[in-house]
Amino acid sequence: MRSLVAASTATLALALSTATSPASAGITRDPQPWESVATGHRGALAARPVPISGDSDTGAWTRGVPLVTSAGSALGPATGAQRTSADLTWSIRASLFSRGSTSQLGSSVSGQVVDAATGRVLWARNPATARVPASNQKVVTAFVALASMGVSARLTTSVLQAPTNPALVHLRGAGDPALSSAQLRSMARSVASRVTSQGMSAVSVVVDDSLFPAPTNAPGWKPEWVPGTVAPVRALVVDQANVSDTSMHAGQVFATELKAAGVTATSVARGVTPADASAIASVTSPTVGQLVQTMLNASHNDYAEALHRLSALRRGLPATWEGARTNSAQVLAAAGVDRAGMVVNDGSGLSRTGRMTALTAVDLIATIRATPALNSVVFAGSGMPTSGVSGTLAGRYDTAPTMCARGDIRAKTGTLADVVALSGVSTGVDGRERLFSVLVNGVTSTNAARDDVDALAATSTGCY
Numbered sequence: 416m417r418s419l420v421a422a423s424t425a426t427l428a429l430a431l432s433t434a435t436s437p438a439s440a441g442i443t444r445d446p447q448p449w450e451s452v453a454t455g456h457r458g459a460l461a462a463r464p465v466p467i468s469g470d471s472d473t474g475a476w477t478r479g480v481p482l483v484t485s486a487g488s489a490l491g492p493a494t495g496a497q498r499t500s501a502d503l504t505w506s507i508r509a510s511l512f513s514r515g516s517t518s519q520l521g522s523s524v525s526g527q528v529v530d531a532a533t534g535r536v537l538w539a540r541n542p543a544t545a546r547v548p549a550s551n552q553k554v555v556t557a558f559v560a561l562a563s564m565g566v567s568a569r570l571t572t573s574v575l576q577a578p579t580n581p582a583l584v585h586l587r588g589a590g591d592p593a594l595s596s597a598q599l600r601s602m603a604r605s606v607a608s609r610v611t612s613q614g615m616s617a618v619s620v621v622v623d624d625s626l627f628p629a630p631t632n633a634p635g636w637k638p639e640w641v642p643g644t645v646a647p648v649r650a651l652v653v654d655q656a657n658v659s660d661t662s663m664h665a666g667q668v669f670a671t672e673l674k675a676a677g678v679t680a681t682s683v684a685r686g687v688t689p690a691d692a693s694a695i696a697s698v699t700s701p702t703v704g705q706l707v708q709t710m711l712n713a714s715h716n717d718y719a720e721a722l723h724r725l726s727a728l729r730r731g732l733p734a735t736w737e738g739a740r741t742n743s744a745q746v747l748a749a750a751g752v753d754r755a756g757m758v759v760n761d762g763s764g765l766s767r768t769g770r771m772t773a774l775t776a777v778d779l780i781a782t783i784r785a786t787p788a789l790n791s792v793v794f795a796g797s798g799m800p801t802s803g804v805s806g807t808l809a810g811r812y813d814t815a816p817t818m819c820a821r822g823d824i825r826a827k828t829g830t831l832a833d834v835v836a837l838s839g840v841s842t843g844v845d846g847r848e849r850l851f852s853v854l855v856n857g858v859t860s861t862n863a864a865r866d867d868v869d870a871l872a873a874t875s876t877g878c879y
Contacts, residue, residue, distance in 0.1 A: 503845045503877035504530060504537065510874045511538035515853075519867055523857035527773040528875050531784070531840070531848035537875070542777075545756030545770035546854040549829030550714045551836040552764030552771065554779055556723050557707045557793055559746045563726035566704040566792055570725070572651075574602050574669075575692035581613060584695070585688040586669050587623040588651025588662060590728075591700040592721040593709070596654050596668055598698040603672035605696035610678055617679040621686040622666035626650035627724055627734045634736070635766030645716040645765055648724060650734075655717055708798040711827060712806035716763040723762025736760070753778040764829060776838040776852035784840060784850070799825040799839060802872075817869045819878035826851075826872065833857055835864040841875045849875045 511528055513519075515538050520526070527542040529535065570589040577583065584606055588594075610618055630647035632638065641647055642657045652661035653668050663683065670680035700706065703722070710718035724734040727742040743759045753774045760766035783789045793799055800806030803813050803821035807828040812821045826839025838852035853871055858864040873879065 502847065503843060504535075504847070507843070507849075507875060507877045508537045511871065514867070514874050515540055515871050520853070520855055520864075520871070521857060524853065524855045525773040526851070526853040526871070527777050528849055528851040528871075529777055529781075531781070531850050537849065539773070542773040543755065545758070545772045546836075546856045547767060547831065547834050548764055548769060548771035548776070548854055549831045549834045549836050550764040551776060551827050551829040551838050551852070551854065552759070552762065552766075552769055553710055553714060553719050554776065554783075554793075554827050554838060555743060555747070555759065555771075556719045556726075556762040557711055558750075558752075558779060558783060558789065559743045560703055560707055560722040560726045561789055561792060562746045562750070563729045563742065564703045566702060566788060568703040568729075570700040571697050572598070572602075572700075573694040573697040574606050575688050576609070576695050577689040577692040579689070579691065581610070582615060582618050583621050584610070584618050585621045585623050585686070585692055586651070586666055587688050588626055588649070588665070589700070590626055590650045590721050590725045590734075592652060592655065592715075592718045593700050593706060594651070594653050594665070594698070596672070599653055599665070599669045600672045600675075602696035602698055603669055603678075604676045607673055607676035607678040609695045615678070617681050618673070620666050620670050620673070620680045620683045621688070622651065622662050622683060623686060623688045624650040624662035625687050626728070631736070633761035633766050635760050635768035637767070640765060645720065645763060648720045652717070652721075655715075657717070704792040705797075707792060708795060711793065711798050712800055714807050714828060716765060719763040720761065747779075750782055752782055765831070767831070771854065773838075773852040773854055776854070777850050780838060780840060780850050780852070784848075794825055794840070799827060801825055802869075811865065811869055812873070816879045817866075817873040820873035820876045823876045823878070824872050829854075830861060830865075832861075833859070835861060835868055837868045837872055839872075841872055843876045844878050851875050 515526060520540070523546070525541045525544045525546045527539040528537045530537060570591040572589045572591050572594055573587050575585045575587060627648060627650040630649055632641060642659050646652060646657045646661050647659065649662045651665045653665040656664050658664050662685065666683040670683050673680045706718055706722060709715055710722065723739045727738040728734045730742055732738040732742045739762065740759045744754065747754050753772070755774070756770055756772050757775055758768065758770040760769045783793050796805070800808035801822060802808045802824035803811060803818065808824070808826065812818055812824070820841070824839060824841045826837050829836030834856055835858050836854045841849050841851065843849060851872055853868045855864050855868060
């Protein structure tokens with residue numbers, strides 16, 4: 416039996432409040448962005464695991480977390496099927512074992528379904544066996560980013576000029592994955608006005624992406640994925656261009672905008688901004704909370720990798736694969752999240768050698784749901800995808816038998832060539848919330864595996 420003792424949210428807040436941030440990170444945040452976590456109520460943890468009687472196949476336990484009372488609200492009224500006031504837990508459990516059988520999902524599956532209010536395990540299969548999580552890794556990235564940087568933090572991309580050489584303008588990246596060409600245009604106009612007033616009509620552009628080290632592929636990435644599936648991880652990218660050198664591309668775009676504003680860029684080269692340089696133009700990113708929502712909803716790999724690195728920087732660790740891995744482990748440990756068997760190799764889940772258990776996924780979802788500051792971001796309408804409605808679940812749950820669960824499931828998808836995963840929360844026709852995670856490896860047909868996983872999640876709602 417695994418330990419169920421988790422760190423309190425006050426302990427988590429204390430651990431995170433001691434983090435320091437390099438000044439060059441370009442991250443601004445509220446003075447106390449975790450006050451809602453420190454004072455929030457995560458619910459009374461069960462004194463011991465609460466299995467359903469006779470559940471011989473679970474091999475897993477989870478704590479009871481009264482999510483509706485501690486998180487402040489449920490997912491909202493379910494919409495896909497007729498409501499009932501009856502508790503359907505027992506009939507749902509029977510259906511879960513039928514549809515979650517080895518013959519249905521295959522032998523390389525880890526999964527668990529838990530009643531949110533009581534912590535009872537309704538179904539589980541190999542829940543402690545670590546599998547490749549695919550993009551379910553982004554739930555970890557979201558949690559770590561919000562914990563490390565705060566919901567309201569923003570990233571500032573700047574153009575700087577040193578008094579010793581004003582003919583050089585330094586475009587310094589802050590790791591903002593949402594930086595747009597429109598923002599570069601705005602800065603170019605400000606810079607053009609400034610240098611023109613200084614009597615210059617031409618400058619050299621220096622691209623400074625030194626916030627992150629020179630990019631390397633994460634362990635477990637296939638070389639052919641870069642830059643098509645994921646861009647090399649650099650601190651400067653514009654319009655999410657998946658090119659080999661996103662920083663130099665951004666510099667060229669900025670140079671073009673300078674020319675349009677009346678100033679010639681005679682060259683674009685990579686360099687480091689002098690210590691005595693001061694900002695002459697800047698733009699800010701959406702909040703970290705908004706970046707997390709975009710990442711989850713669209714399953715955006717490049718957003719995930721940027722947040723993975725920035726989280727490490729915010730807590731004083733290097734923006735390397737190792738630094739980000741260490742930061743993730745520290746933040747999860749501070750929150751008391753089950754990490755047994757976990758291997759974090761990247762932020763996106765593309766790594767073929769990353770690992771996660773269903774226990775970890777469910778534990779993490781429970782922690783997010785029960786922490787108001789996290790729940791309000793991750794489970795906002797623009798955050799976690801909604802079955803048949805939004806994000807990567809928009810095109811699913813649109814045919815029988817799973818269409819009855821349309822709008823009732825909020826979950827993170829995950830897909831690789833032989834991996835299908837889904838982890839999140841369902842709202843039952845009986846009004847009860849259930850947490851679930853299904854990680855299927857060894858998939859031979861992605862569509863068939865998705866149908867089976869979607870059916871299991873729909874089953875947890877009791878709609879069929």
